[in-house]
Each structure stands twice: as structure tokens, then as C-alpha cells.
Amino acid sequence: MDTLTPAEVAQLLGTSPNRVRQLLRDRKLMAVPGSGNGKIPADFVQDGVVLKHLPGLLTVLHDGGFSDEEAFDWLFREDDSLPGTPVQALRDNRHTEVTRRAQALAL
Template sequence: MDTPAELDALVPDWLAVPDVAEALGVDVVKVRSLLRERQLLSTRRGERNVVSVPADFVVDGAIVKGLPGLITLLSDSGYDDEAALRWMFTPDDSLPGTPVQALRENRGTEVKRRAQALAF
């Protein structure tokens, strides 16, 4: 199944698993492990159904601080991977920006507070 156009429109850049491995300085097996452990989220994209991770999840050779915890919060609130990605990349004027931008700018507390509120 291809990624919906809406998700592609929200996420500016994607990385294939080998590119994530290079960005993190690890091997492909480690990236697949991070995906299984839900430290990162991915979706399949394009004609070849390539496993892809949003490029914004990696900064300065590391996973964005707070991302694994946010993934857990959204999952606990009933969000599947696609819905979680959509939520993380949808602009929120009250943040401002997107939840992922806020995480990248070290404003994770407010993002997590909003994610927790989704469960109620």
C-alpha cells in the first residue's frame, strides 16, 4: 500500500533505511532494530514500496531527543504508525509549528503534554 498523498505532503523529506543508517552512523541491521523497538517510525513509499523514515527524526547523527517517548505516548493513545506520523507533522499554530519541529527545538515537554491529552 502506498503512503497517502496527504502524508507525503506533510513530511518534507524521507530517508530510506540505508540513509538512516548512514545519518546515525550505524549499520542497517541496527536501524531495523530501532524500527522494531519503536525508537523510530517508518512507512512504505513509492512504486517499490521502500521502507522510509522522516528525515526530521535524525539530527546531528542521533535520533531527535524525546521521539521514542512520543512514539510510545501516541501508540498508547491508539495511534497507528501512519496516524502518529500525520499528527507529528501536522502544523499546530498553538505550538507554533509541528510537533516534530518542537522536538527538534528542544520543546518536547509541551509536545508530550499534548500527546498525553489525546488519550483522554
């Protein structure tokens, strides 16, 4: 998995590193757990923006009781029924199925 620093993400988004750190604090973006917010998966940014449905999906996962580590693992775990990973499905604009699965896991 390719990762980016907050400064690199800021450059891609056309904003400041401080704004990226705020997105991380607000759980609208997620860093690799244990990286001290220093490594953000490149897959979370597409066409100069944070993946459209990522913030909402992160909210569903956290509200469902997922820790950062569990949410991160779930987002990048291969799922043959999708196919691929939930993050890849988000990148392919298949967010409805991913969100539905996250909601079901939270029950």
C-alpha cells in the same frame, strides 16, 4: 518532507542498517506509513542521533491508541498553538509541551 532509506539513516547514526530496522521494529523510530519501512523522515535525525524525545513520544502515542498512520499524521500536522508541527517542536527542544499534548490526546 525529505526522507531517507534505512541505509542512509544508518550512515548518519554511525550504525548498521540492521540496527535502524531494529529501531523501527522497537518503535524508537518511525517510517512513513505504507513505505514498508523504506522511507524515514529526515526530520527524525538531528546531529547524528535520533531526536532525543521521539522514542518516548512514539510510545505515548501508541499507548494512547494511535495507529502508525494517525501518529505520523499528528507528528507532521501544523499546530498554530505550538507553532509549527510537533516534530519541529521536538527539533527545537520543546518536547515537554509536545509530550503533554500527546498525553492529553490519549485520554
